[in-house]
Amino acid sequence: MPELPEVETVRRGITPHLIHQEVSSVEVFYPPITHGLSGAELTQLIQGKKLSAIYRRGKYLIFELTDCLLVGHLRMEGKLQFITRSKNPFNPSKHVHWVIHLANGNSLVYHDTRKFGRWHLYPETTDLTKVQELEGLGLEPIEDLPLDYFYHGVHHRHLPLKQLLLDQHILLGLGNIYADDTCFEAGIHPFTLGHHLTKKQCRAIEIAAKNVLERAIIAGGTTIRTYVASEYIDGLFSNPTKVYGRSGEPCDVCGSMILKSMRIGRSTHWCPTCQERRK
């Protein structure tokens, strides 16, 4: 489900409920999601430890506990649900794959219909440089980037812009939805090849990505206020896209019909007028 804004919204939503809280036990119903660790094994490893921080890097969530890290990726459909003591004992649905119980009686529940998500415990370190999943990741588009950063990442590549935006080794956090909207916001055709992009276009893409993601985070932030503890935080906010999922509809800016194409197993959406193809 989540791209960067959704993961960030989940992080902000659950942090106040979890920070400084102590883990009492862990249940695991589908161990492949926890690198094969059972509930008993995970309980053994983190029982009595306190959550000291929750970070996000790209689409990864990182729970820092006493002397250890729990690193997770929600992939397509992972969701976290915080439930209060009053909802316990909790009857997990068949798509709930782990539950972390806190000493105060509340619980954090992981739900993932397609079971693509992964959670990896690093039992003896809080050093993020030791985390394999984070090795080689690119930079956050919502933070300041070095001069011509995206240009240097793509000008020698023979892949379409859309695919380069999905590559987490260059810019972090864009998925299929926000990659399409980033191309639209930058006014560049998603199939423009990396080595045809100018420095100016690349700068426009950096700015577009930042704006698209920040707007979505704000939309999530407004939604989160209505967040109810018993509901999944899945970040499908009232944050309308400009082109994604809108093929056949008129473009907001020029009225042209938005197009859709299937490539490499993913859909891509664009406005043929606002994103005229050059090469």
Added chain:
DNA sequence: CTTGCTGTTCGGAA
């Protein structure tokens, strides 16, 4: 019923 599509990433083949 079957097929294709879905917000992701990885590993192995070309």
Added chain:
DNA sequence: GTTCCGAACAGCAA
């Protein structure tokens, strides 16, 4: 080294 393709899984719509 870069690029392509299928796999992991479940549900839904056509």
